[in-house]
Amino acid sequence: MAKTTMIQTAFLGGEVSPKMLGRTDLKGYDTSTKTMLNALPFYHGGTKRRPGTFFHGEVRDSSFAVKLVPFIYSRTQSFLCVFNNSRIQFIKDGDFIETSPGVRYEITHPYTSDELNELRFAQFGNSVYFTHPNYPPKRLFRTGDTSWTFTDIAFVHRALTDYWYENANIRFRIISNSTTYTAGSTFTVTSPGGGGAATATFSGTGYGQMVAASKAGSPAETWTVTCIYADSQRQEWSVTGSVSGSMALLFKAGNYPAAIAFYQQRMFLAGTPAQPQTLWGSKSGSDLDITNFTRGPDDNDGVELTLASSSNDMILHMVPSPTDLLIMSYANEFVMSSTSGVYTPKTAIVKPQTTYGCNLVSPLRIGNAAVFIQRDGRRVRAAAYDLGKGSNTAADMTVTSEHITGTGVIDMAFQQDPDFNVWLIRKDGYLVSLTYLNEQDVIAWARHDTDGWFKAVATIPENNSDTTYVCVERLVNGVYKKYIESIDYVLKSLSDCTIFGASAVAKTTWTGLGHLEGKEVVIVGDNSNGTRKTVSGGQIVLDVAAKEVAIGLPYTTTIELLHPNPQVDGGTARGRQLSVHEVTLVVDTTVSCKVNGSPVAFSSIGQLADKAPVPYSGDKRLAQMGWGTPLNMKIEQDLPMPFTLLAVVMKVSVND
The missing domain is CATH 2.130.10 (Methylamine Dehydrogenase; Chain H)
Structure with missing residues (x-):
């Protein structure tokens, strides 16, 4: 029986395709994961629970895109x-x-x-x-x-030879010639009306030539076309006459x-x-x-x-x-x-x-x-x-x-600060992130879901950083609503569609939750860390009074590692039974998580039960995991609390 110690020091391979699970030969195998859901790999190497979203308001009409x-x-x-x-x-x-x-x-x-x-x-x-x-x-x-104004662009596209002029009554164009027109050269265009043939008379230096046609049902009219600029390559013309006319623009109805x-x-x-x-x-x-x-x-x-x-x-x-x-x-x-x-x-x-x-x-x-x-x-x-x-x-x-x-x-958008993330919206409503730092060869993918469907995304600079806004469609009290929310790096909520409340006096009843009517929400407050309540009448009632609360929709962070691939004599360890004797999670400012469904104890001895847990940084050693093939370690965090994973160390035995 071979024994070895393995360490995954980074997660910069992100979530890889199921088609890649057998590619233990790939350079990025040791930094990739089978599942990266509601977690963000960051370019230093670790991964963390993704920020929650902050609620800004419903769009004008949720039935429209x-x-x-x-x-x-x-x-x-x-x-x-x-x-x-x-x-x-x-x-x-x-x-x-x-x-x-x-x-x-x-x-x-x-x-x-x-x-x-x-x-x-x-x-x-x-x-x-x-x-x-x-x-x-x-x-x-x-x-x-x-x-604000939203108007058609007023293009300047002066008349050139061989460009058509037209309106509802007439259509004509000046034909370019080897002999240069000069400023002041003039065409007089006459239409007899009723669709009869139009005629053009040229006056000025050079030889003038024009094609003109009167349109059916048009009135009798006369246009004067004057050259206002000319050189060896082009001419520009002004048009005046009995009707207001314009050049047949390149960008027009049916051709924008x-x-x-x-x-x-x-x-x-x-x-x-x-x-x-x-x-x-x-x-x-x-x-x-x-x-x-x-x-x-x-x-x-x-x-x-x-x-x-x-x-x-x-x-x-x-x-x-x-x-x-x-x-x-x-x-x-x-x-x-x-x-x-x-x-x-x-x-x-x-x-x-x-x-x-x-x-x-x-x-x-x-x-x-x-x-x-x-x-x-x-x-x-x-x-x-x-x-x-x-x-x-x-x-x-x-x-x-x-x-x-x-x-x-x-849809997609790029948020440079703070984590170099490309955010992409899928047709099925999933949000996908790509941690992308080209000069460091960082390409790390992750998926993100919510109680609803992501529909649109855009990023703008705010607060000396970048803010990514998303449109999310949610089913609220039987009605589909589209909300504008932002990925919350500022207030640092760790629930979705979150609102924050503050009171000078601790209280149990919190209102202003009509946008989440009928939803089960998760609350972080002075003394409540992950309490769940259902919104009724636009409010919730806590069991313990609090002065400050963050209330939003829960989501679960899941990081599932790839099958361990220890180096052993005689070839690969794949296909053999493995025993993981010990697992050590290297975490930073972390409050809670589970490994293969078992909670990891982070609370310090003597910590008061009615106080918020203190974030922990360092190593957390876990008991023996047991034999199994395949063995994929699943690390989860289902509370709206901080979680950052920097590395995973495993002591592994391989059964010969």
């Missing part, structure tokens, strides 16, 4: 925009902005519940710009906490762009139904130019490029990086780079990269990588430049945890 959009004006001023039922409401510093007590400030938006998942956005200064295939690009602009990004002082738009693989860049320069898409030969003129692709899939996303603009469609990934390092109409070029494709979830820029969801909705990839290969690669971050994303991801 919710989209959460960050608006970050500065490090000290950030807002969460809550899109729901044709309205946008705003959260600042954890509270819904109100115009008067109980009356939330809100503005309208045009998107239906089914359309919110195709909404794209990018921020520039004090504005967030939005695109959607069914609507004109829009601008969300803030001048004060209760002063799907993707948006800002890069090198330009607004980029891409992916219209008519030109799904074309992107357009605005003139560069001041913020007054980002809506001017006039093309031309000058370095600061607008840019237009079309992908050279074997498929015609629409561009869905564009992600800026330090060296290029990553362009992503359902089938391929490209980069737009420049021969000079600066994008101009002459130097911008597009190069194909990888062929994984993406889905509708907006990618995240994390360090030098763009994290995106592959088109199957399940694989998570990180696109970054590979110096050795001279191109971008897109590593699969779910290769050892392919199960973790379930049937697909519908």
Whole structure:
């Protein structure tokens, strides 16, 4: 019988796929787990009970879908925009902005519940710009906490030769010529009305040519088209006449762009139904130019490029990086780079990269990588430049945890502070976390459930850190409710949908719990540590009075280790019976936990029974666990109390 001592010093492999349980040869086997539920691996190596969530309020209408959009004006001023039922409401510093007590400030938006998942956005200064295939690009602009506007972008796209002008009555275009037009050149366009042929008369220097057609049922009218700028490459024209006309815009009903990004002082738009693989860049320069898409030969003129692709899939996303603009469609990934390092109409070029494709979830820029969801909705990839290969690669971050994303991801956000977590929402309502620190090769997955279903997620900077907000749908007293909650790193609740209460005098009755009516809640108070009560009439009654309480929904943290893999003579220990003589948990600021269902004693001798337990840091040695094959140690914590696991030591005997 061989005896050995094993230690798992880190949990940075996170939860691995059931398909990987036999891969004891993998480098990360000794730092991975079979189950990591409601626990967060952190980049130092250990793992802890995930923070609970803090309750902020119900959305405007819980029967409609919710989209959460960050608006970050500065490090000290950030807002969460809550899109729901044709309205946008705003959260600042954890509270819904109100115009008067109980009356939330809100503005309208045009998107239906089914359309919110195709909404794209990018921020520039004090504005967030939005695109959607069914609507004109829009601008969300803030001048004060209760002063917001959401309007169509006023594009400047001056008339160029070979571009159509039209209105309900007439359609015409100026045809480019080898002879240069000059400023002051004029066309007079005359329509006889009733759909008769329109005529065009040119006056000015150069040879003028125009195609014009009157539309059926149109009245008689006359337009004057005057050249207001001309050089060897382009002309710009103004239009006046008996009716108000405009150029047949590139972005119009049935042909709006799907993707948006800002890069090198330009607004980029891409992916219209008519030109799904074309992107357009605005003139560069001041913020007054980002809506001017006039093309031309000058370095600061607008840019237009079309992908050279074997498929015609629409561009869905564009992600800026330090060296290029990553362009992503359902089938391929490209980069737009420049021969000079600066994008101009002459130097911008597009190069194909990888062929994984993406889905509708907006990618995240994390360090030098763009994290995106592959088109199957399940694989998570990180696109970054590979110096050795001279191109971008897109590593699969779910290769050892392919199960973790379930049937697909519908939303995600990145919380840099304090734990470098990517939060992902699955279709089935699970919340998934990825502890991701690329420079330290940290990729650790975990799953998180709650009494309900996670629906949306977004992160904004608050309180010198990052706050991640989630929309959670909960069944409350027979009615489905959608709540806005935040992952609570500040008040440090360890229950979900939590509220806090304080009273100068200890009391047993606590109210304000209507959002959890009929739910069993768990309470942490002065003298109650994990007491459970059912909310009735919006209140609970404690057995022992308390001055301060945290009341929320319970959840269980579960960390199940992989089968021990001690090194023994004669080959592997797999398939043999193991005896674990002794287990030592190395913990930090921990109050309670269970190992294989048996509680671990943390209370000190002489500690008063009516006082809150004192968190323990150090080693906790447990009794013999017994023989078994397979043997998977399960560590659980079902109380809303601190729990941090740093390492597990096992003394193991292997039966020959």
